[in-house]
Amino acid sequence: MPDVLAASAGMGAMDAVAARVAAGDTVDFRPRGGSMVPLIRSGDLVTVAPVVAARVETGDIVLVRVAGTTYLHLVAAVDHERQRVQISNNRGRVNGWTSHARVYGICVAVAGRPRPRTAGKSP
Template identity: 65%
Template sequence: MTFRPSGSSMVPPIRSRQQVVVAPVDPSKPEVGDIVLARVAGTVYPHRVSSVDPAGKRGQISNNRGRVNGWTSRDRVFGICVAVDGVMRKGAAGKTLTADSDGSSSCGSGPMC
């Protein structure tokens, strides 16, 4: 999925109207510092993962200016930012969702799974 978010909450990694590429994320993979697409108050926004709680299967999401939005369950995280304006994001490789041979998604034993 490609989109152009507006606003300044994720500057500098994402500036307003830059092209952002998001891929479905394996819920076991997000780590602190990753940028994910998560639902907050009914709307989906890019957020930085600021903490993970493996036991609770959730992650804390924040903007890039120090504001913590709160904890969210892994079922509200829809994707991981893999590129911004054509530049690949370090750390995103290997975190995208892969389909098993039966078509189901896999979830390992990582921080948010």
């Protein structure tokens, strides 16, 4: 059963969520910010489950660490041969490439609505 993070997830809390998801937990939390609108609005309850990074696709929303910062952002491009993904927000800003090892989870629901194409991507 998913666990609800007690506090809203700001940037510091995102690292704690990532650690829990990387450890195998499915976590519900409320991220803050407007970079993913309209896919995720600030304060929406999201559910993030562990993911097999080799299974992610362009358009998936993942919990990931890029250049020292943890984000809940879109997969903009995939390079499975080099085992990496490119991450961006929903406003066109590219955060950069990161390795599969830094892809912690996949967003499986937003505000109670299941996200498409997430089946079979969790271990």
